[in-house]
Amino acid sequence: MNFQLTEERQMLQDGLRRFLAGSVTHESIIAATESPAGFDTTLWDGLVEMGLPGAMFSEDQGGFGGAGFDIMVVFEELGRAGAPTPLIETSLLAGSVFGTPHQKLIDEIIGGRVFAFAHGEPTSRYDLSHVQTRAEKTAEGWHLSGAKAVVHHASAADALVVSARTGGGMTDRAGISLFLVPVDQVRLRDYPLNGGGRAAEVSFDCILPETAKIGEAGQALSMIETADARACAAQCAEALGMMETIKTLTIDYLRQRRQFGQPIGKFQALQHRMADVVIEIEQARSAVINLCGNLDGPGRDLHVSAAKNLIGRVARLVVEESIQMHGGIGMTQEYALGHFAKRLTMVDHRFGDTDFHLERFIRLAVA
Structure with a gap:
């Protein structure tokens, strides 16, 4: 299987990563959370101008994407930045139930209207x-x-x-x-x-x-199930992006924090724990790739539950290990890890937690 992105998706990923790196800071995330909207409206306008809602829809619907890997590319980058946006609610949940008779509403979503x-x-x-x-x-x-x-x-x-x-x-x-x-x-x-x-x-x-x-x-239930599956894939990809940022923050901290005259990253016990985190994140990435590749297939719900269960378990490990290796600073609001840890923890409570999806996977596997 070829895991490389197409040229169009690579361009979307690169452009989105550069835009978010220059637009999102820890301070702006805190300010957005405390705002009445709950997200940075200026950032949202910029994402709409980039055409990001259009990446959630097929060309027949007026967009330029709509496939599982388009969802993965977009939401992994949004997860890396850690900024809340209404993209899941507007383009994937609401947008997935609007059919051909509602093309005007789809056009409004692509234009930035929030549902x-x-x-x-x-x-x-x-x-x-x-x-x-x-x-x-x-x-x-x-x-x-x-x-x-x-x-x-x-x-x-x-x-x-x-x-x-x-x-x-x-x-x-x-x-x-x-x-x-x-x-x-x-x-x-x-x-x-x-x-x-x-x-x-x-x-x-x-x-x-x-x-x-x-x-x-x-x-309407079949439309709701389709919307929920697409949103669940987006949530898993967003969680993957957050894990990557937490991993980077933790590795940087292990290199900078010194104790007994050397960086604590040289201690073998911490190296082993960090290696476990990296391996689990790569396993999570494989699960998200598998889900997004089967998002339109007949076994969709089985892959959704497999990925969501694994993402929930890996997210818990990544959060716990990163905070323990940081110590007290990892819990402070002033340090970025605190926000990412809380946001990643809440991933397990949306679209079904680990226990729900484990039971659902077993039920679907034996059906």
Whole structure:
């Protein structure tokens, strides 16, 4: 297998790495997290100008990418920088459910419009078919009622893509529909996330027109599963980029910190621990490559769970080892490692944790 990037993807990676290196600092990340939007809007405008949202869509959709390796290239570089952006929510979650009839919305996403994806609920625990929010047909339109949990970048979005039951029981695969809801039609309780960015608890009690429905009523679960798989691949690639930055910070520290008259990186015990970290990161890279190469294949969900489980386990090792080798400075807000460690730790809690994906992998493997 050829692991080299195509010329176009190599150019995208090089250009994005240079742009982020010159635009993102530890101070700007802290300022962005404390801002009302939860991300650096100036940085986002620059990424949009580079055409980054377009890399998440195929040429038929008006973009210039859309494949698994396009996702990997983009999100590994975003992970290296450590800056939160709404790219997953807007281009991969919301963007993946917009089909040909919604080309105007895809064009708006490529142009920089921000959407939030409201699917997870307080009791769903990563089960994509667990939806209690309901949409009932009335004479005035669709009456939407219910609540969603941890909706990333909801307060900064122009509109929300919301899943709701239009039929069936609480966990039935059929009966789930999607609706485009203006943000001024919902109630938000906004809060900062550990590791950067913002999210909100969202509740609904509003009337929507027929045109707010996305796709065929009751048949949205397959679109949600596709969006979730693509977003999970992006999250794994972003985690890989964060691991690479943490590795670099730790190696630099081991070379600079001196004890007993020599750099602590010369101590064999620390060399062995660092070697274990490097090996595990390379294993994680192989898992992300495998996932992105099979993102459109028949065994997609099996590869998603295999990669997400491994990424969660390696992320925990990388965070624990890097902080232990740094000592107390690794926990301080003023040092970049603290932010990356928190952000990488939170990767395991989105799109399914290690235990969830281990059980899912076993279930799919024996099916």
